[in-house]
Amino acid sequence: MAMLRPALVILVFLTLVTGGLYPLVTTALGQWWFNDQANGSLIREDNTIRGSLLIGQNFDAAGYFHGRPSATANSPYNPEASGGSNLAASNPELDKEVSARVAQLRKANPQADSAVPVELVTTSASGLDYSLSPQAVAWQIPRVAAARQMSVDALSKLVAEHTQKPLVSIIGLPVVNIVELNMALDALK
DSSP states (O other), X not given: OTTHHHHHHHHHHHHXXXXXXXXXXXXXXXXXXXXXXXXXXXXXXXXXXXXXXXXXXXXXXXXXXXXXXXXXXXXTTOGGGOOOOOOOXXXXXXXXXXXXXXXXXXXHOTTSOSSOOGGGTSOOSSSOOOXXXXXXXXXXXXXXXXXXXXXXXXXXXXXXXXXXXXXXXXXXXXEEEHHHHHHHHHHXX
C-alpha cells in the first residue's frame, strides 16, 4: 500500500506531461515556427483550397510534368485512401501494369531516351508522392518543352530552380516537387 500512492502520483504526473503539456508545447511551436507546414502546406487560389504541396496531383496533360503513378482507391492521389497496389514483385499483373506504363510513356515522350526511369512506372507505398528525382523530371523535359513551346534550356533552368537538395548530402537525395514545378509553369503564362 505504501508503494501504491507514489506509483499513482507518478502515473498522473507523467500522463499530464506526456499526454497534455508536451503535445501542447510541440503544437504551439509548430504553429509558431512552421505555420504553413503544420497546417498541411495547402495551395490556396481565390480563397479556395486546391490541394497540398505535399500530396501529388494527377497531372496528365502533355504540358505538365507527370508524377509517380498512384494506386490509391477510387481516384489517383486520393488522400483519403492512401496505399499502394500491394502487388508483389513476382506477380505477373505488376509486370503487365509496368509494361503498359512504359509503353504509354514512350509513346507520349518519343524524343526521350528509351530507358524510362523506374519511378515513372512504379507506384509508391502511399500512392501520394509529390516529388521525383531530377533525372526522372529531366527525362520529361523534351515533351513538356514541345507542348509549351519553350526551349529545353529554359525548362531545364526552371527544373534546376525547383530542385530541393538535402541539407547534408548523405541524408538524402535531391528531389523536385512536381506540384510546385507545374504551378511555376502555369505562372509563366
